[in-house]
Amino acid sequence: MHNNNRFRLTALTLALAAGTAMAAENDPVIQNSFYPYAKDTPSHAGLSAGTVINKGNVAQFKDIVDPAFYGFIEKGWVELKVGETTSFDLHPNYVKATQDGAGQVKLGAKPGEIQGWVAGRPFPQEPDASDPRAGEKLAWNYKYGYNWGDSAAIYPFYWKYRDMDSGKVERTIKFNFHFLNFTGRVNQEPKPAITPNPSDLFRGIYVNVLEPHDVRNTQLLIHRAQDDLKRDNSWLYLGFQRRVRRLATGQVTDAFLGSDLMIEDFEGYNGRISDMEWSYKGTRYMLMPFYNHNELKLDAETHKDSDGYQVVAFGGQGGCFPEITWQLRKVYEVEAAPVDGSHPLSKRVHYMDAQTFTVPRTISYDRKGALWKTFTIGQAHPDHHLPANKGSGVSIDDSFSMIDVQAMHCTSGQFKGMVDPKLSPPEMFSVQHMRATGN
Template identity: 80%
Template sequence: MKTRLQKSVFSGLMIGLTAGMLSANAYASDEVINASFHPYNDETPSHEGLSVGMNIDQSNVDQFKDVIDPAFLTFIENGWTSMTVGETTSFDLHPAYVGATHDSLGQVSLGEQVGEINGWKAGRPFPQAPDANDPRAGEKLAWNYKYGYNWGDSAAIAPFYWKYRDMDSGKLERTIKFNFHFLNYKGRVIQEPTPEITPNPSDLFRAIYVQVLDPADVRNTQLLIHRAADDLKRDNSWLYLGFQRRVRRLATGQVTDAFLGSDLMIEDFEGYNGRISDMDWTYKGTRYMLMPFYNHNDMNLDTETHQDDDGYQVIAFNGQGGCFPDITWQLRKVYEVESVPVDDSHPLSKRVHYMDAQTFTIPRTVSYDRKGSMWKTFTIGQAHPDYHLPKNKGTGVSIDDSFSMIDVQASHCTTGQFKGQVDPELSKPQMFNVQHMRATGS
């Protein structure tokens, strides 16, 4: 039998060991979180010969092939555009989102089949560094994107200008003025109510509402997308056509059609606007790449068109056909992820996404047709919220601020100029239903 002294010593040892283990686990957790959300704290990316302020064009692009994706490399080699290098800066996400990630660390897991996830409530589901030996690493990165902080809990792009251009002649064929609205029903960390909006009878995760403002022939065309919390359930989508004055449900295949005659399909929105279960995901590696991140207020802005009453100016475009945003590019940590449609009738054979490791936005995507040839290339410029509209400062949202979708086979592009606003008053829950579409259209 143990004596009282032996019991006391034994208890003390156990308490010490337990405390030590808890301390070690807490340290390990902090390391994971810091590495995921603050990748530039300990090391600034660099590449031989690359310096802030330099211009990469036809004359010197060969030495930077390793840090430029293949599609954009071709554009520079062709003399269609160039890159101005900006300073690598941290795009810190909101502390509440980081905190939610910390609180759920180790509690989230994948289900048996693609599209199933367990234990997620809010934050980044898989902040651990991807493992090349993990066959489902790409899927985990896809979930990090889906449950990312892109536009926060809700936001609006109001207004949003799309321009259709002939890339060879530079002719501006069409300009469409939209408002886009985004709302998360679950995983909310800042805007009340948190962590979710109730009641939520359809068990939605997210909704997107789009309204066309101009020109007259498509004015008041509206799009509504409901994404279920259960990824295995198909999205419900509706389209309101102003000239018909009626709402119709979109068939599944229509999300891969050209949206309003543009170079984008609905599935392209934000880099990828579909279900995790619609794709097979493969992690292809981690690398440093030049990515379209910048401070909006420091860029060359469009002073000739689209200036709002408050003085806000959108990003200017230049290059071949006016298809390239006039911005700076940062050398950043990137996860390369390939997505292959599970549906053989899909118009694409694959997409290659270049996910930003800090924000989990998708600023660069290259799409390939069914024959495996490069078809389209998507750039989404990311603006720091603290150097943008005053209302965006401190939100921790990496602001989608410019886009260029180039159809390399058709020599055509669609460009986007944004006024992104992280403002819950612009995207209220009552906007995201079919009744609102009818009321707005009448």
């Protein structure tokens, strides 16, 4: 009798899951949000897979290249290679969580307040230009996006500091980066949240420097609270001092380890919703850095891993540009202006991918409003990457380039990203772990 009841319960669960999946398939809002290329793919006159955009023909494609990258091509710093537009389907569990929460999520009275969110994409509806808080809703979609899934690691991660005029590599730093969502979990056990969670955390980021010797074992830990109005808690462990110190709020906008990145730049934007004023500037079709890693011409000479994995190669002016292909994709243009008047930036312009809600292109402007930095984060399809990533539904951060156009300097990033929960256990995201690892 007990076995029969268990069978009926299992059958009922499967039927409910199938019903929810079918509802998601038939929901036009969900379809439009997660499968924008299901019916047709975007096109532009003269553009096809295999097209190479250079300074000789870039004017023809001005409408589909962001203004900063257009300037790079126009100067002859880089050529852009076009690939076929492909769908980066997120994991079905994330889509299902979005369907389950449809209509329940609302913004609070002020930026940083949200109600009713459990998991999935909070606002799958198409942004409305007449909605003054449309940009804020898109920012929430990014924050609660499926970037790196429930947990993952970049293991290892190489940063190179480059002089853009000479191409000289001034410094190479080897890291491990780890990411963990404490809540809103849809795929990795435990779901939907890790317990106990006494600090009511949403997300943790942990960084450990492996090389070179002078900064070896420098560690960074970031705790982001579920309540966006609470400030992040961040700690830094300096190996040569052998102690953990708490980071002051302003330090997240300093150059991290002498690079061209702030801690706030990580993943496109690594801060609170409430720290910015968000403005939706429109929906566009643009060339974005999405590709199949295994189909690229990779860097066979440096950083070849023991398992044969090869990182993305770099070229162009100063060696500052990843040698990847770009797809014509649906993009939301969102402007983020710091609330704090002492912030070193006047604004960032984010180009959010409408399907994945990753932020593959960001342009940053200094306090005077002049172009300062541009950030490219290459997105690799998980099914054409490491075997461990296949079927994960995670758009894999796979290369980056942060260019300081004023200083003619860049920091490039070469990744081995893995969606593997064993690499980022919850106990890793603690001050105690930093101390134990440091000693």
